[in-house]
Amino acid sequence: MSAALQNFVWHRSLGALIAKLNSPMFWGSLVQMVNEHVAVDTWVALIFSAQQAQVLCFRESTEENERVALTKDYVQGLFLLDPFYIANRENPHSGFFHLKDIAPVFFEKTEYYKKYFSHYVSADEVQYNVTLDNDRTLCLSLGSRIKFSQENIAIFDLIRPWVMALMEIRMCFETSLDGGNSQPHxxxxxxxxxxxxxxxxxxxxxxxxxxxxxxxxxxxxxxxxxxxxxxxxxxxxxxxxxxxxxxxxxxxxxx
CATH class of the missing domain: 1.10.10.10 (Winged helix-like DNA-binding domain superfamily/Winged helix DNA-binding domain)
Incomplete structure (x- = not known):
């Protein structure tokens, strides 16, 4: 396929994605387009705030045990041990983040890693963060069964501007916001x-x-x-x- 034709296909895909900004299919379509550049195996869109992680959307093919682990165990407290959550609460700002750069030295020895991360996220994870206000951060977490290569990370960072811009615009149409879970975790x-x-x-x-x-x-x-x-x-x-x-x-x- 010629470079010109590849560009045409990409622009058409981006146009289709933008058209889905107000659709429940948006998050899955966004990840599908990211997948055209770097393969990912798991994903979840969520909002980090003080003492809370609210799940907005995750892949439709998620198995029941993984769904329970995410919507109950993680949301009800495990998020407090998530390196991405900890890093975000310490210094909340927009950007692209790789697990290797924020994980503590003994992360792979923790029970969180052994009993949650290694089972439901796999081997590696990256995250796009968009600061919404003084407390909330919109996050798109992407997991892989194998370690991301340096080239993968460079591509993730290269596509960061349009991924994060679409994430921010999506919040104008997000209907999953219910003020969070009122039940204490x-x-x-x-x-x-x-x-x-x-x-x-x-x-x-x-x-x-x-x-x-x-x-x-x-x-x-x-x-x-x-x-x-x-x-x-x-x-x-x-x-x-x-x-x-x-x-x-x-x-x-x-x-």
Missing amino acids: KWQGIMEQMDNLLTTREMEILKLLFSGFSNRQVAEKLLISVETVRAHRRNLYTKLNIKSQSEFFALFFNL
Whole structure:
């Protein structure tokens, strides 16, 4: 196929996608067009905000166990351990992000990775973020069963302008926004019952440690010493009566 004909096909595909901006088919069509440039296996459109992740759309072929894991386990608390959510809450801004650049050093050793990410996202993930206001960020997460190559990442970044522009315009037509889930997620409910056990600082350390950050990374983020982090960690394990991350997950997420 000649370059001119390829360009014609691309422009026609883009025109068809723009025409679907007000259609329920938009998100799937957007990912399908991204797939013409880089193959992805899983995807989800969602909104990150304070203590909440709201799912807008995901692929129609999603199996039931994956659907439950996303709409219940992830939304009801696991998102708090998602490296993309953590990075967004620390510094919310629009852009393209690759898991390799934001994941903590021990991410692949976490229970979140073992019991959720490796099963339902697979081997790698990228995300387009569009800041909507002071609290909310629109996200399109794309997962792959194999690691994205440097060329893949370069292509993702190359197509970023039109992908993110269409994402932002889509919000004018998004009908899935219902103000979010009014029910408190699992983590929040349990934490409210443990107000007398854990301090605010201990909660910060707990979430960072179980998200895969090393003692040194936690210390740098919170501007405290490594020994202080270790002391807090010992106290946390004692207060929660746990000895491992697997026990932590059993206590908080029943996974």
